[in-house]
Amino acid sequence: MAKIAPRTRLTREDSQKLTRARLLEAARELFIDRGYGGTSLRDIAAAAGYSQGAFYSNFPSKEALLLELLKEHMSFKMTQLRGLLDTAANAAELMTAIDDWASGINDLADWSILAVELRLHANRSAEFAEAYAPMEAAHRADLAKLLALLFERCGKQHPDNCDVLAEGLIALTDGMALNREGGRAPPVGPAIVSLLRTLISAAPSTN
Amino acid sequence: MAKIAPRTRLTREDSQKLTRARLLEAARELFIDRGYGGTSLRDIAAAAGYSQGAFYSNFPSKEALLLELLKEHMSFKMTQLRGLLDTAANAAELMTAIDDWASGINDLADWSILAVELRLHANRSAEFAEAYAPMEAAHRADLAKLLALLFERCGKQHPDNCDVLAEGLIALTDGMALNREGGRAPPVGPAIVSLLRTLISAAPSTN
Amino acid sequence: MAKIAPRTRLTREDSQKLTRARLLEAARELFIDRGYGGTSLRDIAAAAGYSQGAFYSNFPSKEALLLELLKEHMSFKMTQLRGLLDTAANAAELMTAIDDWASGINDLADWSILAVELRLHANRSAEFAEAYAPMEAAHRADLAKLLALLFERCGKQHPDNCDVLAEGLIALTDGMALNREGGRAPPVGPAIVSLLRTLISAAPSTN
Amino acid sequence: MAKIAPRTRLTREDSQKLTRARLLEAARELFIDRGYGGTSLRDIAAAAGYSQGAFYSNFPSKEALLLELLKEHMSFKMTQLRGLLDTAANAAELMTAIDDWASGINDLADWSILAVELRLHANRSAEFAEAYAPMEAAHRADLAKLLALLFERCGKQHPDNCDVLAEGLIALTDGMALNREGGRAPPVGPAIVSLLRTLISAAPSTN
DNA sequence: TATGAATGAGTATTCATTCAT
DNA sequence: AATGAATGAATACTCATTCAT
Known part of the structure; x- marks a missing residue:
């Protein structure tokens, strides 16, 4: 959130990888629990702590x-x-x-x-x-x-x-x-x- | 009420049984093909040749x-x-x-x-x-x-x-x-x- | 229900009046309880102890x-x-x-x-x-x-x-x-x- | 985030407020005219000039x-x-x-x-x-x-x-x-x- | 990159009414 | 007169996806 972050902990790339990973993990758990069809993108994004938009920045569908x-x-x-x-x-x-x-x-x-x-x-x-x-x-x-x-x-x-x-x-x-x-x-x-x-x-x- | 119904092919009861049977069969095929969640009532009713309402005359859900x-x-x-x-x-x-x-x-x-x-x-x-x-x-x-x-x-x-x-x-x-x-x-x-x-x-x- | 009813308690006319009355009373109670829009014909007929068809034999709508x-x-x-x-x-x-x-x-x-x-x-x-x-x-x-x-x-x-x-x-x-x-x-x-x-x-x- | 938005008439927040306000106003008029039960979400959304989905972006029910x-x-x-x-x-x-x-x-x-x-x-x-x-x-x-x-x-x-x-x-x-x-x-x-x-x-x- | 409001097509279900029985 | 299966249109609500910010 700070604009000056000289020694940022996460590079942009790493941060995105983290987002992807979190989304994947959340999706996996939900798919196991409710099935593919029974799981909504909203749920996945929310469970991973992101917005729906973040999903589409990381996966095309x-x-x-x-x-x-x-x-x-x-x-x-x-x-x-x-x-x-x-x-x-x-x-x-x-x-x-x-x-x-x-x-x-x-x-x-x-x-x-x-x-x-x-x-x-x-x-x-x-x-x-x-x-x-x-x-x-x-x-x-x-x-x-x-x-x-x-x-x-x-x-x-x-x-x-x-x-x-x-x-x-x-x-x-x-x-x-x-x-x-x-x-x-x-x-x-x-x-x-x-x-x-x-x-x-x-x-x-x-x- | 009479058991002889000379000019009617199907009694009312038989007709309903037929409807039920057709809906069941259509649903079975669709469930196998697309899964329970992937099959809509619209599809089931249409495949069986009935309206969606007919479904609810035969099954509560x-x-x-x-x-x-x-x-x-x-x-x-x-x-x-x-x-x-x-x-x-x-x-x-x-x-x-x-x-x-x-x-x-x-x-x-x-x-x-x-x-x-x-x-x-x-x-x-x-x-x-x-x-x-x-x-x-x-x-x-x-x-x-x-x-x-x-x-x-x-x-x-x-x-x-x-x-x-x-x-x-x-x-x-x-x-x-x-x-x-x-x-x-x-x-x-x-x-x-x-x-x-x-x-x-x-x-x-x-x- | 008996087919022979020499001194039937209710004439056909009386019987219909009874049906009407029961439907009206059931409807009144339900309308008060749930409102006009919130009450279905099914509910009215059921509450009165009749089928939906009976309703339409007594009221046009x-x-x-x-x-x-x-x-x-x-x-x-x-x-x-x-x-x-x-x-x-x-x-x-x-x-x-x-x-x-x-x-x-x-x-x-x-x-x-x-x-x-x-x-x-x-x-x-x-x-x-x-x-x-x-x-x-x-x-x-x-x-x-x-x-x-x-x-x-x-x-x-x-x-x-x-x-x-x-x-x-x-x-x-x-x-x-x-x-x-x-x-x-x-x-x-x-x-x-x-x-x-x-x-x-x-x-x-x-x- | 900037307070000056020279070429945008409405910020996102304002735009949503407008949507909410329009939906509320449309609903109010329709409820008065047709009652709560007599008014459908379709009608509300249409009267406000939005899709039904827009309704659910602004109100949970x-x-x-x-x-x-x-x-x-x-x-x-x-x-x-x-x-x-x-x-x-x-x-x-x-x-x-x-x-x-x-x-x-x-x-x-x-x-x-x-x-x-x-x-x-x-x-x-x-x-x-x-x-x-x-x-x-x-x-x-x-x-x-x-x-x-x-x-x-x-x-x-x-x-x-x-x-x-x-x-x-x-x-x-x-x-x-x-x-x-x-x-x-x-x-x-x-x-x-x-x-x-x-x-x-x-x-x-x-x- | 990430947000989330908005879309449009889709969901299961309900309902007043019709009509063959 | 009464039945209730069937209809067709409507209902509240959900969802994957888009896009301006």
Whole structure:
């Protein structure tokens, strides 16, 4: 507000980044809580502490914000997976890493409910789908790779088509996230780990 | 009042039932296509070939219509399950019946995408949740019973908590239904049958 | 309901009269409670225990019902006034009669609130005003006559224009009736009697 | 922010004030003409030359607008009364001031018909009544004070309860305002003055 | 960059009235 | 005479977006 600010804490650019970040975070929370359609720009702007105009200085439209959120979301998931792939040297280590991942993700259900919103919107907006599809595909491929590696490290033959398995796991995650009867976050992580264990144990050994 | 109405195709009662049915069907299609929030009463009434007022002669509110759809949906699923439970005498027969069910259900994905809408709405509207929760619970219990029977008939010990397994299968179904990239209906049935086969084969035998 | 009713309690005509009467009474109560615009035909019909259709078998429109109510209302007031004029032979008797009238009319405020609704509607609907104006004028003239008589019997000169005084008393009645803060019926009757007493005492005696 | 805006006729703030004022004025006229219930937001916005949305940028609801009008109305009346109380030093002066007030107020009837709408709405909406009641009470108290002063200045004993008299005068004003047969504004002012004169003359002198 | 008043199209819902039964 | 499903126009209010400031 002061006009003289010789050593401004925030450069103009940083300040804008902050605005963007706050808007994105506010939007994410509201979308999870009320859905994309149920959330108004007014609400988002107000929750972030800005005016509606500030929104349009940072995003060209409501859908553009959702797209940005999609990118964040996918990049978050990717980072998680890549982390698992890179750090785990052997079967035991990998399984432990997966266990840790599974128990540490209370957020997973929230993320997944957002994922459902994203998917629903992709099903309905062709334009959005165009951006959504490749990211989704890339993520699925990454997950498939991880699964193949996991079976392998456990000395088991991985299923012919890990891609389908990956798709199933994602579906399961999303589907479970929907199940938040009154209370909060269903145990998505443990369920997935338990399923994986069973599948691995049922798979034929690498001869 | 007379039961013979020689020159009238539809009695008044029948005519109203027809209106209701058309509105319900139109709404179902639109909800699947555009979501609950994305579908307007205008659209529903127009798609059914009536005025908006006609809607309110048949349903007290938009949410009441969704609730009606929910009842239909649940009753449809129940009927399917009960049918499987009743007609299948032994493991082979049951498995065949399930196979048939799995391949014959192109509709399943459509129903499921509606199910997702219902669940999302239940998560957000406490009033709706009140009606939704018990139906959902009943359906899950039924599915759990079927699963226990299935393992048993196959000479295997069923998992301690078939309820959780049932929940997982429903989640998988719903999650997969979301995955309709541009095209149509993902192969939900086969995926479920395949998963079940694996789980049964991995289970320890009885005695 | 029985098809054979040799000595039917109600002839068809009587039955219709009953329907009319019930609709009128229900409407009157609702108009007082919620106003003309705030009351729907559905509500009226339901309150009377009939369908909306029954309404239109008895009245051509909502406004026609209001007009009927107006007639009832005016005729009620007229009867009251005529009664006072006819039964009271001398000043004391007349004053007592007026006192009785004033204390016995808890309903007056309700009637008056309806009167306000009628007037408001007359101000806004030319068609309605056409029926309203002459009745109102007749009633005012009657009241003026009563007032003149009252002053006379008390041995006082009545004001030059009793018509204006009558108008004022009606206005006062209506205005007071509006004043029903939370609770119920304001003391309209006593206020009017008290005002009348003052006016009479202030008037010059008949020489 | 600068106070000099050479090439802009209206600052933003002023422009909004203008919008508000136009909406208020349009609403006032329409409410008087058609009543609160009979006036739609569409009509108000159109009459003021704005969109319906503009209405909601300035008022949170239709009722809030009515409340604003109520405040204006009450403050208008208060100012009038306070003016009379302050400027008039003796009986003659006060009476003259009241005469002037009475003859100069063609608007009074319009205001009063709005007052009737306000009262009716207060009778029916508890929430509105909460805001209405205290203003009304304050106004009545002010009027009562004026009346007491008036009697006093005229060397007369004022009635025990000037509050009731004030209530009656307000009722008379409101009631008369309703009486606008086809034409316009009834002579509310003169009627009140004439009544006051009579009451004062009938009152006993101060010892 | 950020503001927020204003827009115009849209929302669910209500209502007086009609009409086939 | 009475029913109540259906109509079509209206209602208060919301929303993503625009634009002058």
